[in-house]
Amino acid sequence: MKQGRKKISLTFYLMTVPMAILFFIFHTIPFLRGVFYSFTDWKGFGNWHFVGLRNYGYMFSNADIGSAYGFTFKFAVFATIFVNVIALLIALGLTSKIKFQNTLKAVYFLPYMLGTLIVGFIFNFIFGNLLPDLGKALHWSFLTTNILGTSHAWIGILIVTIWQGLAFNTLIYMSGLQSVSPELYEAASLDGAGAWKKFWRITFPLIAPFFTINLVLSVKGYLMVFDQIMA
Numbered sequence: 001m002k003q004g005r006k007k008i009s010l011t012f013y014l015m016t017v018p019m020a021i022l023f024f025i026f027h028t029i030p031f032l033r034g035v036f037y038s039f040t041d042w043k044g045f046g047n048w049h050f051v052g053l054r055n056y057g058y059m060f061s062n063a064d065i066g067s068a069y070g071f072t073f074k075f076a077v078f079a080t081i082f083v084n085v086i087a088l089l090i091a092l093g094l095t096s097k098i099k100f101q102n103t104l105k106a107v108y109f110l111p112y113m114l115g116t117l118i119v120g121f122i123f124n125f126i127f128g129n130l131l132p133d134l135g136k137a138l139h140w141s142f143l144t145t146n147i148l149g150t151s152h153a154w155i156g157i158l159i160v161t162i163w164q165g166l167a168f169n170t171l172i173y174m175s176g177l178q179s180v181s182p183e184l185y186e187a188a189s190l191d192g193a194g195a196w197k198k199f200w201r202i203t204f205p206l207i208a209p210f211f212t213i214n215l216v217l218s219v220k221g222y223l224m225v226f227d228q229i230m231a
Contacts, residue, residue: 038055038056039051039052039053041055071154072223072225073223074154075154075157075158075161075222075225076218076222076223076225078158079158079162079165079218079222080219080222082158082162083161083162083165083166083169083218084169084214084218086162087165087166087169087170087173088169088173088211090108090166090170090173091173091174092173092177092203094108094174095177105174108166108167108170109167109170110167111163111164111167112167112168112171113167114164116164116227116228116231117227117230119160119163119164119231120227120228120230120231121231123156123159124148124231127146127147127148127156128146128148131143131146131147132145132146157228157229160228161222161225161228164228165218165221168217169214169218172213172214173210173211173214176207176209176210176211177207179207180202180206180207184206185198185202188201
């Protein structure tokens with residue numbers, strides 16, 4: 001006798017169907033409308049006319065658009081690498097037995113609580129006033145010029161982005177590190193494993209899912225970077 005199909009509780013439908021409807025209304029429909037309008041000359045208001053693939057042809061033939069995509073990709077790669085490496089190092093330090101651990105956690109999480117525009121205005125002042133004044137006082141020529149006014153402005157924006165993005169990534173890495181059992185480190189110590197081998201053989205494999213989460217979120221966020229550059 002075949003076992004009957006397991007009946008799904010009505011509660012699951014009540015939980016998922018409304019969310020699916022809201023997702024379709026506020027995400028899927030706007031996305032499909034955006035795809036539709038990409039084949040028109042609509043400017044965001046007023047009338048529109050179909051132009052076929054003209055917008056896509058312009059996008060692939062315009063050098064400025066290609067340069068913008070190249071810059072965004074380069075920025076996302078550098079920001080993702082530096083944020084994740086530094087955040088992991090900070091998380092390792094904050095989960096070790098050090099003094100003022102909770103205070104340092106609050107300090108490192110503070111940038112995440114600040115708005116991007118506020119951070120941009122603060123660093124505008126730092127790059128435009130504080131650092132040039134410091135460079136003149138110390139006779140360091142490389143600091144006397146506002147980096148945002150040079151061809152290396154993207155490095156200044158990268159510094160700001162890394163500083164602000166460290167908090168969230170560090171928090172995720174700390175969650176992963178706290179899930180690793182101390183007994184594994186004790187067993188490794190008895191086997192004569194050093195700190196470096198413990199990290200590569202125990203820590204990193206066990207926090208790999210958290211690393212993947214941070215990597216995906218970082219790439220997604222930095223490919224959509226806008227606020228920092230605008231500020």
